[in-house]
Amino acid sequence: MDLQPPRIGALLRQWRQRRRLSQLDLALAAETSARHLSCVETGRARPSREMVLRLSTALDVPLRERNALLLAAGYAPAYRESSLDDEDMAAVRSAVEVMLTAHEPYPAVLVDRCWNVLGANRGMAVLMDGVPERLLAPRPNVFRLALHPDGLAARLVNLSEVRTLFLDRLQRQVNASGDPELRALLDEVGRYPAPASDGAAGSDREPRRASPIEVPLQIRTPQGVLSMFSTMATFGAPADVTLSELAIELFYPLDEFTSAALRTRPDLDLNPASGPMLAAWQSS
Known part of the structure:
Protein backbone atom coordinates (compact mmCIF):
# COMPACT_ATOMS: atom_id res chain seq x y z
CA MET A 1 0.00 0.00 0.00
CA ASP A 2 1.44 3.37 -1.05
CA LEU A 3 1.32 5.68 1.94
CA GLN A 4 3.21 8.52 0.24
CA PRO A 5 1.18 11.73 -0.17
CA PRO A 6 0.19 12.66 -3.72
CA ARG A 7 2.74 14.78 -5.52
CA ILE A 8 0.54 17.89 -5.46
CA GLY A 9 0.48 17.88 -1.67
CA ALA A 10 4.23 17.50 -1.39
CA LEU A 11 4.82 20.26 -3.95
CA LEU A 12 2.47 22.67 -2.21
CA ARG A 13 4.15 21.97 1.11
CA GLN A 14 7.57 22.65 -0.47
CA TRP A 15 6.37 25.99 -1.83
CA ARG A 16 4.79 26.94 1.48
CA GLN A 17 7.98 26.13 3.37
CA ARG A 18 10.06 27.96 0.75
CA ARG A 19 7.92 31.05 1.40
CA ARG A 20 8.22 30.49 5.16
CA LEU A 21 4.47 30.48 5.71
CA SER A 22 2.51 28.44 8.22
CA GLN A 23 -0.52 26.49 7.07
CA LEU A 24 -2.70 29.07 8.78
CA ASP A 25 -0.94 31.97 7.02
CA LEU A 26 -1.37 30.34 3.63
CA ALA A 27 -4.96 29.31 4.31
CA LEU A 28 -5.90 32.88 5.20
CA ALA A 29 -4.18 34.26 2.09
CA ALA A 30 -5.92 31.71 -0.15
CA GLU A 31 -9.29 32.11 1.60
CA THR A 32 -9.55 28.51 2.71
CA SER A 33 -9.24 26.66 6.01
CA ALA A 34 -6.04 25.45 7.59
CA ARG A 35 -7.73 22.06 8.05
CA HIS A 36 -8.44 21.74 4.32
CA LEU A 37 -4.90 22.82 3.45
CA SER A 38 -3.52 20.24 5.85
CA CYS A 39 -5.63 17.55 4.19
CA VAL A 40 -4.38 18.64 0.76
CA GLU A 41 -0.74 18.53 1.84
CA THR A 42 -1.08 15.09 3.40
CA GLY A 43 -3.10 13.65 0.52
CA ARG A 44 -6.39 13.22 2.38
CA ALA A 45 -8.07 15.73 0.05
CA ARG A 46 -7.65 16.58 -3.62
CA PRO A 47 -7.66 20.31 -4.31
CA SER A 48 -9.89 21.70 -7.03
CA ARG A 49 -8.35 23.43 -10.03
CA GLU A 50 -9.47 26.76 -8.62
CA MET A 51 -7.87 25.96 -5.27
CA VAL A 52 -4.56 25.06 -6.90
CA LEU A 53 -4.55 28.42 -8.71
CA ARG A 54 -5.52 30.32 -5.55
CA LEU A 55 -2.76 28.64 -3.55
CA SER A 56 -0.28 29.30 -6.38
CA THR A 57 -1.20 32.98 -6.41
CA ALA A 58 -0.93 33.25 -2.62
CA LEU A 59 2.48 31.56 -2.77
CA ASP A 60 3.65 33.76 -5.67
CA VAL A 61 4.57 30.65 -7.65
CA PRO A 62 6.03 31.40 -11.12
CA LEU A 63 3.76 30.56 -14.06
CA ARG A 64 5.92 27.64 -15.20
CA GLU A 65 5.64 26.02 -11.76
CA ARG A 66 1.91 26.81 -11.56
CA ASN A 67 1.44 24.63 -14.63
CA ALA A 68 3.49 21.92 -12.92
CA LEU A 69 1.25 22.10 -9.85
CA LEU A 70 -1.87 21.80 -12.00
CA LEU A 71 -0.46 18.77 -13.80
CA ALA A 72 0.48 17.17 -10.49
CA ALA A 73 -3.12 17.63 -9.33
CA GLY A 74 -4.45 16.06 -12.52
CA TYR A 75 -5.49 19.22 -14.36
CA ALA A 76 -4.47 20.78 -17.66
CA PRO A 77 -1.97 23.68 -17.55
CA ALA A 78 -3.50 27.15 -17.32
CA TYR A 79 -0.69 29.09 -19.00
CA ARG A 80 0.68 28.57 -22.48
CA GLU A 81 4.38 28.70 -23.27
CA SER A 82 5.09 30.50 -26.55
CA SER A 83 8.22 30.85 -28.59
CA LEU A 84 9.57 34.36 -28.89
CA ASP A 85 9.32 33.82 -32.65
CA ASP A 86 5.55 33.16 -32.56
Whole structure:
Protein backbone atom coordinates (compact mmCIF):
# COMPACT_ATOMS: atom_id res chain seq x y z
CA MET A 1 0.00 0.00 0.00
CA ASP A 2 1.44 3.37 -1.05
CA LEU A 3 1.32 5.68 1.94
CA GLN A 4 3.21 8.52 0.24
CA PRO A 5 1.18 11.73 -0.17
CA PRO A 6 0.19 12.66 -3.72
CA ARG A 7 2.74 14.78 -5.52
CA ILE A 8 0.54 17.89 -5.46
CA GLY A 9 0.48 17.88 -1.67
CA ALA A 10 4.23 17.50 -1.39
CA LEU A 11 4.82 20.26 -3.95
CA LEU A 12 2.47 22.67 -2.21
CA ARG A 13 4.15 21.97 1.11
CA GLN A 14 7.57 22.65 -0.47
CA TRP A 15 6.37 25.99 -1.83
CA ARG A 16 4.79 26.94 1.48
CA GLN A 17 7.98 26.13 3.37
CA ARG A 18 10.06 27.96 0.75
CA ARG A 19 7.92 31.05 1.40
CA ARG A 20 8.22 30.49 5.16
CA LEU A 21 4.47 30.48 5.71
CA SER A 22 2.51 28.44 8.22
CA GLN A 23 -0.52 26.49 7.07
CA LEU A 24 -2.70 29.07 8.78
CA ASP A 25 -0.94 31.97 7.02
CA LEU A 26 -1.37 30.34 3.63
CA ALA A 27 -4.96 29.31 4.31
CA LEU A 28 -5.90 32.88 5.20
CA ALA A 29 -4.18 34.26 2.09
CA ALA A 30 -5.92 31.71 -0.15
CA GLU A 31 -9.29 32.11 1.60
CA THR A 32 -9.55 28.51 2.71
CA SER A 33 -9.24 26.66 6.01
CA ALA A 34 -6.04 25.45 7.59
CA ARG A 35 -7.73 22.06 8.05
CA HIS A 36 -8.44 21.74 4.32
CA LEU A 37 -4.90 22.82 3.45
CA SER A 38 -3.52 20.24 5.85
CA CYS A 39 -5.63 17.55 4.19
CA VAL A 40 -4.38 18.64 0.76
CA GLU A 41 -0.74 18.53 1.84
CA THR A 42 -1.08 15.09 3.40
CA GLY A 43 -3.10 13.65 0.52
CA ARG A 44 -6.39 13.22 2.38
CA ALA A 45 -8.07 15.73 0.05
CA ARG A 46 -7.65 16.58 -3.62
CA PRO A 47 -7.66 20.31 -4.31
CA SER A 48 -9.89 21.70 -7.03
CA ARG A 49 -8.35 23.43 -10.03
CA GLU A 50 -9.47 26.76 -8.62
CA MET A 51 -7.87 25.96 -5.27
CA VAL A 52 -4.56 25.06 -6.90
CA LEU A 53 -4.55 28.42 -8.71
CA ARG A 54 -5.52 30.32 -5.55
CA LEU A 55 -2.76 28.64 -3.55
CA SER A 56 -0.28 29.30 -6.38
CA THR A 57 -1.20 32.98 -6.41
CA ALA A 58 -0.93 33.25 -2.62
CA LEU A 59 2.48 31.56 -2.77
CA ASP A 60 3.65 33.76 -5.67
CA VAL A 61 4.57 30.65 -7.65
CA PRO A 62 6.03 31.40 -11.12
CA LEU A 63 3.76 30.56 -14.06
CA ARG A 64 5.92 27.64 -15.20
CA GLU A 65 5.64 26.02 -11.76
CA ARG A 66 1.91 26.81 -11.56
CA ASN A 67 1.44 24.63 -14.63
CA ALA A 68 3.49 21.92 -12.92
CA LEU A 69 1.25 22.10 -9.85
CA LEU A 70 -1.87 21.80 -12.00
CA LEU A 71 -0.46 18.77 -13.80
CA ALA A 72 0.48 17.17 -10.49
CA ALA A 73 -3.12 17.63 -9.33
CA GLY A 74 -4.45 16.06 -12.52
CA TYR A 75 -5.49 19.22 -14.36
CA ALA A 76 -4.47 20.78 -17.66
CA PRO A 77 -1.97 23.68 -17.55
CA ALA A 78 -3.50 27.15 -17.32
CA TYR A 79 -0.69 29.09 -19.00
CA ARG A 80 0.68 28.57 -22.48
CA GLU A 81 4.38 28.70 -23.27
CA SER A 82 5.09 30.50 -26.55
CA SER A 83 8.22 30.85 -28.59
CA LEU A 84 9.57 34.36 -28.89
CA ASP A 85 9.32 33.82 -32.65
CA ASP A 86 5.55 33.16 -32.56
CA GLU A 87 3.23 35.54 -34.39
CA ASP A 88 1.38 36.30 -31.15
CA MET A 89 4.65 37.56 -29.65
CA ALA A 90 5.20 40.17 -32.39
CA ALA A 91 4.23 43.04 -30.10
CA VAL A 92 6.65 41.78 -27.46
CA ARG A 93 9.51 41.50 -29.97
CA SER A 94 8.76 45.01 -31.19
CA ALA A 95 8.78 46.40 -27.65
CA VAL A 96 12.07 44.67 -26.89
CA GLU A 97 13.69 46.01 -30.06
CA VAL A 98 12.55 49.53 -29.22
CA MET A 99 13.97 49.30 -25.70
CA LEU A 100 17.28 47.78 -26.77
CA THR A 101 17.82 50.25 -29.61
CA ALA A 102 16.66 53.32 -27.69
CA HIS A 103 19.14 52.54 -24.92
CA GLU A 104 22.19 52.76 -27.19
CA PRO A 105 24.99 53.67 -26.87
CA TYR A 106 24.60 52.16 -23.39
CA PRO A 107 24.50 48.35 -23.09
CA ALA A 108 21.21 46.46 -22.80
CA VAL A 109 20.46 42.74 -22.92
CA LEU A 110 17.37 40.51 -23.05
CA VAL A 111 17.55 37.40 -20.84
CA ASP A 112 15.38 34.44 -19.87
CA ARG A 113 14.80 33.05 -16.39
CA CYS A 114 18.24 31.40 -16.31
CA TRP A 115 20.02 34.54 -17.52
CA ASN A 116 20.64 33.16 -21.00
CA VAL A 117 21.07 35.97 -23.50
CA LEU A 118 18.25 36.08 -26.07
CA GLY A 119 19.21 39.43 -27.57
CA ALA A 120 21.36 42.47 -27.02
CA ASN A 121 22.04 45.90 -28.45
CA ARG A 122 25.29 47.09 -29.97
CA GLY A 123 26.32 48.77 -26.73
CA MET A 124 26.85 45.30 -25.23
CA ALA A 125 30.07 45.06 -27.23
CA VAL A 126 31.85 46.88 -24.41
CA LEU A 127 31.01 43.94 -22.09
CA MET A 128 31.68 41.19 -24.63
CA ASP A 129 34.96 42.44 -26.10
CA GLY A 130 37.55 39.66 -25.99
CA VAL A 131 35.15 36.98 -24.72
CA PRO A 132 36.08 33.64 -26.36
CA GLU A 133 33.61 32.00 -28.71
CA ARG A 134 33.14 29.00 -26.43
CA LEU A 135 31.47 31.28 -23.86
CA LEU A 136 29.16 32.70 -26.51
CA ALA A 137 27.95 29.43 -28.07
CA PRO A 138 25.41 28.01 -28.27
CA ARG A 139 24.05 30.89 -26.21
CA PRO A 140 25.77 33.33 -23.86
CA ASN A 141 24.83 33.38 -20.19
CA VAL A 142 25.17 36.57 -18.15
CA PHE A 143 26.69 34.83 -15.12
CA ARG A 144 29.19 32.85 -17.20
CA LEU A 145 30.16 35.97 -19.14
CA ALA A 146 30.67 37.97 -15.96
CA LEU A 147 32.39 35.43 -13.70
CA HIS A 148 34.30 33.01 -15.94
CA PRO A 149 38.05 33.75 -15.70
CA ASP A 150 38.25 33.90 -19.51
CA GLY A 151 35.26 36.21 -19.75
CA LEU A 152 34.51 39.67 -18.42
CA ALA A 153 36.05 38.72 -15.05
CA ALA A 154 39.52 39.26 -16.53
CA ARG A 155 38.67 42.94 -17.06
CA LEU A 156 36.72 43.67 -13.89
CA VAL A 157 38.55 45.99 -11.52
CA ASN A 158 36.30 45.00 -8.60
CA LEU A 159 35.82 41.32 -9.42
CA SER A 160 35.60 40.23 -5.76
CA GLU A 161 32.70 42.59 -5.09
CA VAL A 162 30.91 41.75 -8.33
CA ARG A 163 31.39 38.01 -7.78
CA THR A 164 29.91 38.22 -4.28
CA LEU A 165 26.98 40.31 -5.53
CA PHE A 166 26.23 37.97 -8.44
CA LEU A 167 26.46 34.78 -6.38
CA ASP A 168 24.22 36.26 -3.66
CA ARG A 169 21.69 37.32 -6.29
CA LEU A 170 21.66 33.88 -7.87
CA GLN A 171 21.40 32.15 -4.49
CA ARG A 172 18.35 34.26 -3.62
CA GLN A 173 16.72 33.29 -6.93
CA VAL A 174 17.41 29.61 -6.28
CA ASN A 175 15.95 29.89 -2.78
CA ALA A 176 12.85 31.69 -4.06
CA SER A 177 12.18 29.51 -7.10
CA GLY A 178 13.71 26.10 -6.39
CA ASP A 179 14.59 26.04 -10.10
CA PRO A 180 16.98 23.12 -10.79
CA GLU A 181 18.51 24.88 -13.81
CA LEU A 182 19.33 27.92 -11.70
CA ARG A 183 20.76 25.61 -9.01
CA ALA A 184 23.01 23.96 -11.62
CA LEU A 185 24.12 27.39 -12.85
CA LEU A 186 24.91 28.48 -9.28
CA ASP A 187 26.93 25.31 -8.67
CA GLU A 188 28.87 25.89 -11.90
CA VAL A 189 29.75 29.57 -11.52
CA GLY A 190 30.37 29.13 -7.80
CA ARG A 191 33.25 26.80 -8.71
CA TYR A 192 34.98 29.40 -10.85
CA PRO A 193 38.22 30.52 -9.14
CA ALA A 194 37.79 33.42 -6.76
CA PRO A 195 40.18 36.37 -7.21
CA ALA A 196 42.95 36.84 -4.68
CA SER A 197 42.21 40.56 -4.48
CA ASP A 198 40.64 43.27 -6.59
CA GLY A 199 42.93 45.35 -8.74
CA ALA A 200 45.71 42.77 -8.74
CA ALA A 201 45.85 42.70 -12.53
CA GLY A 202 46.47 46.41 -12.92
CA SER A 203 47.16 49.69 -11.20
CA ASP A 204 44.23 51.59 -12.71
CA ARG A 205 41.95 51.29 -9.73
CA GLU A 206 41.14 54.55 -8.03
CA PRO A 207 39.64 55.17 -4.60
CA ARG A 208 35.86 54.67 -4.73
CA ARG A 209 33.98 57.95 -4.97
CA ALA A 210 30.77 58.54 -3.05
CA SER A 211 28.03 56.75 -4.96
CA PRO A 212 24.43 55.61 -4.44
CA ILE A 213 25.43 52.25 -5.98
CA GLU A 214 27.17 49.91 -3.55
CA VAL A 215 28.77 47.65 -6.17
CA PRO A 216 29.17 49.22 -9.61
CA LEU A 217 30.50 47.30 -12.60
CA GLN A 218 34.05 48.63 -13.09
CA ILE A 219 35.56 47.46 -16.38
CA ARG A 220 39.01 48.02 -17.86
CA THR A 221 38.86 49.16 -21.49
CA PRO A 222 41.36 50.79 -23.87
CA GLN A 223 39.62 54.08 -23.01
CA GLY A 224 40.10 53.61 -19.27
CA VAL A 225 38.04 52.19 -16.42
CA LEU A 226 34.30 52.44 -17.08
CA SER A 227 31.84 52.38 -14.17
CA MET A 228 28.23 51.27 -14.70
CA PHE A 229 25.14 50.15 -12.84
CA SER A 230 22.04 48.39 -14.10
CA THR A 231 18.27 48.22 -13.73
CA MET A 232 15.88 45.41 -14.66
CA ALA A 233 12.68 45.72 -16.71
CA THR A 234 10.00 43.00 -16.84
CA PHE A 235 6.58 42.70 -18.46
CA GLY A 236 3.54 43.47 -16.32
CA ALA A 237 0.68 40.98 -15.84
CA PRO A 238 2.04 38.20 -18.07
CA ALA A 239 -0.29 35.36 -19.04
CA ASP A 240 2.37 33.41 -20.94
CA VAL A 241 5.21 31.42 -19.36
CA THR A 242 7.81 32.74 -21.80
CA LEU A 243 6.75 36.35 -21.31
CA SER A 244 6.77 35.97 -17.52
CA GLU A 245 10.40 34.83 -17.65
CA LEU A 246 11.79 37.58 -19.89
CA ALA A 247 13.75 40.48 -18.44
CA ILE A 248 15.75 43.33 -19.93
CA GLU A 249 18.85 44.50 -18.08
CA LEU A 250 19.75 48.12 -18.86
CA PHE A 251 23.21 49.42 -18.04
CA TYR A 252 23.86 53.09 -17.29
CA PRO A 253 27.06 55.10 -16.81
CA LEU A 254 27.87 55.96 -13.22
CA ASP A 255 30.01 58.98 -14.04
CA GLU A 256 30.61 61.53 -16.79
CA PHE A 257 33.81 59.84 -17.95
CA THR A 258 31.96 56.58 -18.60
CA SER A 259 29.10 58.37 -20.32
CA ALA A 260 31.47 60.20 -22.67
CA ALA A 261 33.50 57.06 -23.34
CA LEU A 262 30.44 55.02 -24.26
CA ARG A 263 29.12 57.75 -26.54
CA THR A 264 32.39 58.07 -28.43
CA ARG A 265 33.40 54.40 -28.81
CA PRO A 266 35.05 54.24 -32.24
CA ASP A 267 33.86 50.66 -32.81
CA LEU A 268 30.19 51.35 -32.06
CA ASP A 269 28.08 51.78 -35.18
CA LEU A 270 24.93 53.65 -34.24
CA ASN A 271 23.50 53.54 -37.74
CA PRO A 272 19.83 52.61 -37.16
CA ALA A 273 19.95 50.39 -40.26
CA SER A 274 22.28 47.95 -38.51
CA GLY A 275 19.63 47.19 -35.89
CA PRO A 276 19.92 45.50 -32.47
CA MET A 277 21.30 41.99 -32.06
CA LEU A 278 17.89 40.63 -31.04
CA ALA A 279 18.01 37.58 -33.27
CA ALA A 280 21.63 36.71 -32.58
CA TRP A 281 20.93 34.07 -29.92
CA GLN A 282 17.27 33.22 -30.35
CA SER A 283 16.45 29.53 -30.25
CA SER A 284 15.80 27.91 -33.59
